[in-house]
Amino acid sequence: MRTMQADTIAAIATAPGEAGVGMLRISGARAIEVADAVFRAASGKRLKDAETQRVLYGHVVDEEGAPIDEVLALVMRAPHSYTREDVVELSCHGGSIVLRRVLGRVLAAGARSAERGEFTKRAFLSGRLDLSQAQAVMEIVSARTDRALRVAEGHLAGHFSGKIHAMRQKCLGLIAHLEAAIDFPEDEIDDVVIDEVERAVAQLRQEIRALLATAHTGRILRDGLPTAIVGKPNVGKSSLMNALLREERAIVTDIPGTTRDSIEEYADIGGVPLRIIDTAGIRETDDAVERIGVEKARGYIERAALVLALFDGAQPLGAEDEEILSLVAGRPALLLLTKSDLPPVTTPAALAAAYARCAGGDAAAPTILAISAREEQGLSALAAAIGDFAGTGSGLEEGSFVSDERSAALLRAADAQLGAALKTIGAGLSVDFISIDLRAAWEKLGEITGETVGEDIIDEIFSKFCIGK
Missing domain, CATH: 3.30.1360.120 (Probable tRNA modification gtpase trme; domain 1)
Known part of the structure; x- marks a missing residue:
């Protein structure tokens, strides 16, 4: 204390x-x-x-x-x-x-x-509270979906820190075992003991990596998934945004270029907090204001964690569509054929072929879905595809997700120290050196829960909280 x-x-x-x-x-x-x-x-x-x-x-x-x-x-x-x-x-x-x-x-x-x-x-x-539980307090306050709230509540209940404490105890047991041999050099450590330590360290690395595999999903549930909706004018971007938000947030008209700037909102899509950015339609224009919006749209494609690229399924693909395919090629994107309630002109196969041409044949085939925002067709499939991208279908206990970069970085550092311990064992070096590597891993894990963290780090973490909490 x-x-x-x-x-x-x-x-x-x-x-x-x-x-x-x-x-x-x-x-x-x-x-x-x-x-x-x-x-x-x-x-x-x-x-x-x-x-x-x-x-x-x-x-x-x-x-x-x-x-x-x-x-x-x-x-x-x-x-x-x-x-x-x-x-x-x-x-x-x-x-x-x-x-x-x-x-x-x-x-x-x-x-x-x-x-x-x-x-x-x-x-x-x-x-x-330990430090991980304390951070969960702000995760609860800022949770934007029920799924994010359940993860934060699991953290506050100690599910995540419980796993960290268990790994630290295993580390400490191995350290004690090795240091006993250092203290009593007359009792030589045999190869069987070293083999046991090696297996235990390898198992610890597997546990750490299993936690690290949840970091992508945990970060999305905590901070939201930055998602850009892009496409040429009148393709249905604002209609899709309104359908996802379940409200008339963006203006929808038949006039091209209605959206000249970007609109940003949060939406709960199957438990995934989506930070949706509805962008200006990408096209050549002489309108100075619209041109700025188009350039911002191109920038959002570069920065977004997920791109929803829209193409009018009731029209043939044009030059503007080809440009959009080139912009999203190789990026995390879902390709959406809109207006599926109208007679189809562009098929999923045609869109996939066009994407392959624009991507140069190197990029993996993207997911292509047909939707109609007006008739709410295909939105369930879209939500499922977003959930797959976010990894929210993981079977892990929700309170065990790694939800912040600090914890992920410390887990990676602990894994690296355990890897160094295995190299030390493989090189046949003294148990002193193995113990040093294990203690470094133990300390890194302790920084996650606050047991081995400095006052400056503690002050920095709590400075991000709101006053009164």
Whole structure:
């Protein structure tokens, strides 16, 4: 357990804006004393005399004793609280003015403003959460789909960090085994023991790589999948975006060039949070504004993690279509033949042949789907194809996904150290060198859960949290 800070902190813990209820959180050794200085219970009871997990009704008052707001005060005594410190939560009306006035009174009574993520940081420092679980708190707050929420909840429950702890224990057992031989050199280590260590290290690498295989999906579920919808004008890009969002977000007309800039929105597609970018139709144009939009569309093709390239199935392929095929060739893309409710002119086979010509025959054959946004035909197949791309069909326990780049980088570093240990064994070097490699892997795994991480890294991680969390 790390050293706790002695001061008492306070912050508004709900989002700004008008709401039915707004909550202010106070945590620290003087939390109850500070709250008692500003709160008057209708019953006359003091918060210092309240039992833990008890709610009192009353008012927060100003310096003269005049009511500021009618509130409920919840007392949580250490260690039975989020931070394992004394905590008081004041549930107020949700207006920003009243919450700021209440916070001002609490700060004047002896608390200080909490830093970003400081409540969760204190939960980590007290040992209530490890670092991976602490990061899951913000994943829950920012989850955009039910699937992303389930992954974050699994992380908070300790499913992912449990696997890391188990791997660290295996590492530590091997280190202890080898270091015992170093301490007692008269007992020579035989080849059987070295073979056992080698097999155990190889097994650990398999476990790490199985986790790393989930990083692509975990990152998508956490941050969303940047997806560009591209095609020539009037091919159905805005209609598709509206169908995916299930609302009329983009303007749909028969006039070419209606979308001149990019529109960006999030959509839940089969549990995958899609960050959809509807781009301007790609074509030659003399309109200066539209030309800027077309250039931005080309840029989005380069940067998107997935491209939905649309082609009018009721029309023959033209030069603009060929240009789009050239732009998406070799990139992660789904080719969509739109307007499937009309008599087909361009078939999937014709589109595949055109793609092969534009890609030079080297790129793998893409997935081609026929859809009609207007009639909602083929959208289920599109959602399934997006799910396949994101890897959300994995059978792994959802809480075991690697969902951030920091954890993935540390797992890769631990794997590299274990690989070095195998090379050391293969070279027949002393057990001292094997132990050094294993300890380096053990420390890298410990950085994921926060057991071997420096204060500077901890501060950086929690600085990305919102104030009040």
